[in-house]
Amino acid sequence: MSRPATYFVRTAVWGAALIVPLALAALTGVLVTRGAGALDANLFFGGVPALQAMTGRVPVWDGIWPACAGTLSLLGLTMLLALGPGIGCGIYLATSTASRAKAVLGFAVDLLAGIPSIVMGLFGFTMLLMLRRTIAPNAGASLLLAACCLALLVLPVLVSTTRAALESLPRQLHLTGAAMGLGKWQTLRHILLPSSARGILGGILLAAGRAAEDTAVIMLTGAVANAGLPAGIFSRFEALPFTIFYRSSQYRDALELEQGFATTLVLLVLSLSLLAGASKLQRTLEQRWQGIRDDD
Amino acid sequence: MRFDRNRIADVTFGASALVTGLAVAAIFGFLFLFALPVFTGGQGLSILSGVWNPGRGQFGILPMLAASLCVALSALALGWPLALGLCCGIRGFLPRPIGRLLLMLLRGMTAFPTVVYGFAAIFLLVPIMREGLGRGSGLSWATAGLVLSLVILPTMALVMDAGMRQTERRLRLTGAALGFTREQTMTHLVLPACRKNLLAAAALGFGRAIGDTLIPLMLAGNAPQWPSAAWDSIRTLTAHIGLVLATDSNSAAYGSVFVAGCLLLLVNVTVQLCLRSLLRTGETA
Amino acid sequence: MFRGLRVFMIVCLTMAMTLSVSLASAAPLDAFKGKQGTVDIAGGTAHIPVMKEAAKRIMTVNPDIRISIAGGGSGVGVQQVGEGLVQIGNTGRALSSDEVAKYGLVSFAFAIDGVAVVINPANGVNALTAAQVKDIYAGKITNWKELGGEDRAISLYTRDEASGTREVFAKKLLAKGDVAPSANVVPSNGAMKTAVAQDPGAIGYVGIGHIDSTVKAPTMDGMTPSQKNAANGTYTITRKLYMNTKGEPAGVVKDFIDYVFTPEGAEIIRASGYIPVAK
Numbered sequence: 054m055s056r057p058a059t060y061f062v063r064t065a066v067w068g069a070a071l072i073v074p075l076a077l078a079a080l081t082g083v084l085v086t087r088g089a090g091a092l093d094a095n096l097f098f099g100g101v102p103a104l105q106a107m108t109g110r111v112p113v114w115d116g117i118w119p120a121c122a123g124t125l126s127l128l129g130l131t132m133l134l135a136l137g138p139g140i141g142c143g144i145y146l147a148t149s150t151a152s153r154a155k156a157v158l159g160f161a162v163d164l165l166a167g168i169p170s171i172v173m174g175l176f177g178f179t180m181l182l183m184l185r186r187t188i189a190p191n192a193g194a195s196l197l198l199a200a201c202c203l204a205l206l207v208l209p210v211l212v213s214t215t216r217a218a219l220e221s222l223p224r225q226l227h228l229t230g231a232a233m234g235l236g237k238w239q240t241l242r243h244i245l246l247p248s249s250a251r252g253i254l255g256g257i258l259l260a261a262g263r264a265a266e267d268t269a270v271i272m273l274t275g276a277v278a279n280a281g282l283p284a285g286i287f288s289r290f291e292a293l294p295f296t297i298f299y300r301s302s303q304y305r306d307a308l309e310l311e312q313g314f315a316t317t318l319v320l321l322v323l324s325l326s327l328l329a330g331a332s333k334l335q336r337t338l339e340q341r342w343q344g345i346r347d348d349d
Numbered sequence: 350m351r352f353d354r355n356r357i358a359d360v361t362f363g364a365s366a367l368v369t370g371l372a373v374a375a376i377f378g379f380l381f382l383f384a385l386p387v388f389t390g391g392q393g394l395s396i397l398s399g400v401w402n403p404g405r406g407q408f409g410i411l412p413m414l415a416a417s418l419c420v421a422l423s424a425l426a427l428g429w430p431l432a433l434g435l436c437c438g439i440r441g442f443l444p445r446p447i448g449r450l451l452l453m454l455l456r457g458m459t460a461f462p463t464v465v466y467g468f469a470a471i472f473l474l475v476p477i478m479r480e481g482l483g484r485g486s487g488l489s490w491a492t493a494g495l496v497l498s499l500v501i502l503p504t505m506a507l508v509m510d511a512g513m514r515q516t517e518r519r520l521r522l523t524g525a526a527l528g529f530t531r532e533q534t535m536t537h538l539v540l541p542a543c544r545k546n547l548l549a550a551a552a553l554g555f556g557r558a559i560g561d562t563l564i565p566l567m568l569a570g571n572a573p574q575w576p577s578a579a580w581d582s583i584r585t586l587t588a589h590i591g592l593v594l595a596t597d598s599n600s601a602a603y604g605s606v607f608v609a610g611c612l613l614l615l616v617n618v619t620v621q622l623c624l625r626s627l628l629r630t631g632e633t634a
Numbered sequence: 635m636f637r638g639l640r641v642f643m644i645v646c647l648t649m650a651m652t653l654s655v656s657l658a659s660a661a662p663l664d665a666f667k668g669k670q671g672t673v674d675i676a677g678g679t680a681h682i683p684v685m686k687e688a689a690k691r692i693m694t695v696n697p698d699i700r701i702s703i704a705g706g707g708s709g710v711g712v713q714q715v716g717e718g719l720v721q722i723g724n725t726g727r728a729l730s731s732d733e734v735a736k737y738g739l740v741s742f743a744f745a746i747d748g749v750a751v752v753i754n755p756a757n758g759v760n761a762l763t764a765a766q767v768k769d770i771y772a773g774k775i776t777n778w779k780e781l782g783g784e785d786r787a788i789s790l791y792t793r794d795e796a797s798g799t800r801e802v803f804a805k806k807l808l809a810k811g812d813v814a815p816s817a818n819v820v821p822s823n824g825a826m827k828t829a830v831a832q833d834p835g836a837i838g839y840v841g842i843g844h845i846d847s848t849v850k851a852p853t854m855d856g857m858t859p860s861q862k863n864a865a866n867g868t869y870t871i872t873r874k875l876y877m878n879t880k881g882e883p884a885g886v887v888k889d890f891i892d893y894v895f896t897p898e899g900a901e902i903i904r905a906s907g908y909i910p911v912a913k
Binding site: 111112114185190191193194277278279280281284288289302303304305 | 689690693705717820821822825827
């Protein structure tokens, strides 16, 4: 009949089911076996006592604590910059009725989502050059510039998850608001946003995960190999992904290499926990509205 | 008072939408602006020539474009069938619990940082490729292509899965009525119905592959030559931007970086337009 | 009683000597006490170990001073210090007259480094000539067996175009010959070292300060690459390491540069594998 077609698909299925987990296990295995040995306080603080290192009284030069602090500050600043425009844009796309504007904006967001991260970093670099030539001659590569570029990078994630969360709510909720005589903003504030809050939070975590792991953008806009703890938003900083990239090609001895592996494990744990949080939130959102939606 | 708040809300959301739109326009605008002097400043179309040798004054980035296309297409060639296989496995070919595990694995893979893929591959895959192929240094087109296919796999698989889930639910009864087994329903009914989704996943994967920087930068060797064999060391447009941004800011090498950026943006726009046209037909508002 | 007096005098002398030594060594870092400021450094990758150690000591004494260090190669150093993006730009080559004229840069040579060809320790070849290196990099010699080694293809490694190390290598060893387009490109001295250490068929070039037990440096035209030979002139493929500033340095930047030229700085330079040069 069409045995070959089914046969082909079956080969693909079994091939994939074997190759992909195997490849992933091999890669993770390399990281764990060569890096787990270095996961200790020395990795983070490089011989400096923990409390002094964390408060910045003694600079840490051989540990990844400054990079961790840098990544966390970068995350915080990026989300601060991206939340407003991202969620606002998502709400606009989900609730507006101007279909022409919606189509154009939707296309713009898709374009933004597809821009390679190094092009985004290049854009940040050109912005820096433009600023230096015009209004801010002392501007330099900094935490603020990197955060702005990362915010642009994660904007599409926020927009699409907010939009999806709002659109996945049953239509009855929109009608409930209108039936009670509430205006658009009040419907949003009292009914729609609280109901979809979990989905939006999930989107925020996804965006944070994306921002935490990106290297190409920060490489061009302010991350350096050694800078100590971040000293304000106008200074250069260290970040975990950049430290990993740097270590991969320039380790000076076996210990530094082992620590490089351990750093990848740290970043992996960070990304996976952000993702786990996001999917838990999104799943509870789905479950909440499952019953009502199926009735539709 | 109530009226005003609604207006304020509308304006705020409209403003954020405007900011987003302006940001996109700014990105395209600035990059084209900075790439323009390359063409008007006497260097002209030689930037699109085929040899990159700054020592001799030749700044052609065509080898880099070819390399980007080669790596992306080979990653797609390996990754797309694997993604399809995984999806079919999750949606029926494999027993339920294994399918669920695979889905969890796919979701987890989306959070795996690319730099970590690169790091692990340098120490695991490069020596294997070097000894296995017997030629080259292990840093090559093949190595980068293999790891890149792993990187784009989850995106493609999740898009395919989203489409297949709906279609499978719809067509399950039809298949049963025709006397098909679950596998046959998948192969003969669901997959053809999902054709648009599968193509869209391919386009998305291609876009992602051609835009990736770290894997080619760390694993492909970065030699500015035309790709001719799988064990050749090559430099993609993205790795080129990363490497060259270090040289003097007024020479043509620097200008080539902006041209490379514009080429990447053009590829992105093309991919998005393809996606739009694929997913529009058959969509119900 | 005389013995007691003698012992007492010896003790006093010893105390005086140790006191003077500790006073003398405290002096260089004292210059940084109580000051504030930022020093951003970028450029040559050979300089990084020295910069890093100096910055570590300074920032330990005075955490209010912030020093950040980036690599990128000599080209980056010139561009960034010229554009004012960093305060000190490091180069592994002398500045060209265009660069000095365009940006108004001032150079401070602080160390001598050599550039040596390196190969993997498992490689049997022990001696190379400049002519052979030229042919290897031009792509004419492609297998180690043509040089007396095992039957293995040669993997070429070279640096990016911004590199001062590359420029010195091209000028002095390749005599401006071409590098084959199939050569793998690595972005720094450290990266070159690890690449060559991992690939049995590799050949590359690094600053002598980066040579350690993980790579092997064959003799070049009979000259053995080592710091000693670079200092006494036996090894002729040398270059100076420069710190460059835009205009005369001032404030914390000047203090940093002066610190590198102190005996303590010289000790750091020597520990990193280079030979200090007086100001």
